[in-house]
Amino acid sequence: MYNYFETTADIGIIAFGKNLEESFENSARALSNIMVDIDSIEKVEKHSFNIISEDLFGLLYDFLTELLILHDSELLIFSEFDVKIEKNECYELSCTAIGDIYSKDKYEPKEEVKAITYHKMEIINNENCWKTQFIVDL
Numbered sequence: 001m002y003n004y005f006e007t008t009a010d011i012g013i014i015a016f017g018k019n020l021e022e023s024f025e026n027s028a029r030a031l032s033n034i035m036v037d038i039d040s041i042e043k044v045e046k047h048s049f050n051i052i053s054e055d056l057f058g059l060l061y062d063f064l065t066e067l068l069i070l071h072d073s074e075l076l077i078f079s080e081f082d083v084k085i086e087k088n089e090c091y092e093l094s095c096t097a098i099g100d101i102y103s104k105d106k107y108e109p110k111e112e113v114k115a116i117t118y119h120k121m122e123i124i125n126n127e128n129c130w131k132t133q134f135i136v137d138l
Helices: 020-035 056-074
Strands: 002-007 010-017 045-053 076-087 091-101 115-126 129-137
Touching: 002 020, 010 020, 020 056, 020 076, 020 091, 020 115, 020 129, 045 056, 045 076, 056 076, 056 091, 056 115, 056 129
Parallel strands: none
Antiparallel strands: 002 010, 010 129, 045 091, 076 091, 115 129
């Protein structure tokens, strides 16, 4: 589950999950849904990647930025995410994302996301519910 909140010229995302991984997955879904209707994305392409960061804020930022880079450089758009997070010396995230190659003919664009920001970023664990919050630059 995810919600949006308004900011000046940007959009905020609040995502929830029963665990940290699910809140990251829902953050990614919300990000994709800003760009195109997430329910319309066909599941024909699979892409896996790993992220390492010293803290959770950096991990969330780097994870979402990697999705934007894949969209911009390889024209990939995803609707399904399988995220695993481990804490060793650093936080390590592995993700398998499923979606399609983006085409304006196939997927009607909604908004162009330029970047993820740290502004108002939160990662909170409250009684078996994780919440991630961040703002995207449009």
